[in-house]
Amino acid sequence: MKFNLLLLVLASGLVSAKKVCHVKPNDNTDISVGGDNVNNDNIISKVIDSQYFEEPTEVPTDEPTDLLENEENSGSENDVDDGICCADGTCKDLDDYLTQCENKLNGVEFIKDSEDNLKIIKITTSTASVEIYRFGATLTSWIVDGEERIFLSKKAVLDGTGPIRGGIPLVFPQFKADLTEDLPFHGFARISNWRLGAIDATSEDRKEISFILTNDEVNEEYLKIWPHQFELVYTVTLDGKSLKTNMKITNTGDDKFLFNTLLHTYYNVKDLTKAGVYGLLGNTYIDTTPEGNYERKVEDRERVPIVKETDYIYVDVNQNLFKAQTGFENDINIEKYTFQDVIIYNPWIAKSRTLEDLGEEGYPHMLCVEVGRVSQPIELEAGSVYEGGQTITVE
Numbered sequence: 001m002k003f004n005l006l007l008l009v010l011a012s013g014l015v016s017a018k019k020v021c022h023v024k025p026n027d028n029t030d031i032s033v034g035g036d037n038v039n040n041d042n043i044i045s046k047v048i049d050s051q052y053f054e055e056p057t058e059v060p061t062d063e064p065t066d067l068l069e070n071e072e073n074s075g076s077e078n079d080v081d082d083g084i085c086c087a088d089g090t091c092k093d094l095d096d097y098l099t100q101c102e103n104k105l106n107g108v109e110f111i112k113d114s115e116d117n118l119k120i121i122k123i124t125t126s127t128a129s130v131e132i133y134r135f136g137a138t139l140t141s142w143i144v145d146g147e148e149r150i151f152l153s154k155k156a157v158l159d160g161t162g163p164i165r166g167g168i169p170l171v172f173p174q175f176k177a178d179l180t181e182d183l184p185f186h187g188f189a190r191i192s193n194w195r196l197g198a199i200d201a202t203s204e205d206r207k208e209i210s211f212i213l214t215n216d217e218v219n220e221e222y223l224k225i226w227p228h229q230f231e232l233v234y235t236v237t238l239d240g241k242s243l244k245t246n247m248k249i250t251n252t253g254d255d256k257f258l259f260n261t262l263l264h265t266y267y268n269v270k271d272l273t274k275a276g277v278y279g280l281l282g283n284t285y286i287d288t289t290p291e292g293n294y295e296r297k298v299e300d301r302e303r304v305p306i307v308k309e310t311d312y313i314y315v316d317v318n319q320n321l322f323k324a325q326t327g328f329e330n331d332i333n334i335e336k337y338t339f340q341d342v343i344i345y346n347p348w349i350a351k352s353r354t355l356e357d358l359g360e361e362g363y364p365h366m367l368c369v370e371v372g373r374v375s376q377p378i379e380l381e382a383g384s385v386y387e388g389g390q391t392i393t394v395e
Helices: 094-104 220-225 348-354
Strands: 019-021 108-112 118-124 128-133 139-144 195-200 206-214 230-239 242-251 257-263 266-268 276-278 284-287 295-298 303-305 310-314 321-325 332-337 341-346 366-380 385-394
Touching (some): 257 385, 321 366, 366 385
Antiparallel strands (some): 019 108, 108 118, 195 206, 257 366, 266 366, 276 303
């Protein structure tokens, strides 16, 4: 069977509440652009070495992320026998997709809000499940063998009025105030409503979903500040005990632009006294905590423990394999690709008290190990592509 199902959905507005909709809803899924009432974190005034530009990594154009495969072999536009549906772009809302592909959505569940707008997509395999919000394309749950491995704050804002505290927020096009203080902290990707791309649910053990963000989905006020044409495709692959998250950024305009990006992963911690990260020995890092004062240091610990406020940016990390200990019986192996920076973060007691959507009770249950490129801006030429991501696996 061919690789992917194509899901093209026009999207608008998210609000709260929960309503489960299985394979045959009869609802519209339009979702409006959000982000007008965002409660941003305090912007840190210091900028990290942004005077240097980085050339993007070239990505082959014939990779399997092209979801429109050989339409001449797919039969009629409603033919789903080969696993492809709506390949000609005829699906304009969720009803269209479900009508043509209802037998190809095993393990896919659509959760709607009280106004019948699509809010969450839940995907389940034989060993694991994930939940992903349309708002920010934020993955908020990853359960493996019955254990939740992703942290979501009990005080997280889930109504689309602000970024979600926890999960895997997507940072783009800036990290802190690296490009401008006029853009939101961590950029606008995590506070925009993404549209669905493709779903491949043809296997019981492996399922994949993608989300798309372009200028059309972003608040126009942000685009006045960062006036560039782009397409960001975020792909989540659930495969056994592994979770792969991939960011593909394309410059669709005529001029080059600068950006930073990051997978801001929050891991669920069962016992903070046993939490730590292996694999960063010998790397240079920037200590951005108040006591660290942005001093550059060399990591001399084989295992980085979490015993105080931790906000370390490891720059130009050559090795790609790391291990996160979170107090569970099985650790999490982290493999990054393309991305060159790694961040370890826990706000600890004092800072947690200043974060309304976390609180002092939240910090003992979280550990962020984040991969991306934030120590330097990436310069992306017109028509060029930058792609990076991670695969995290429960041992």
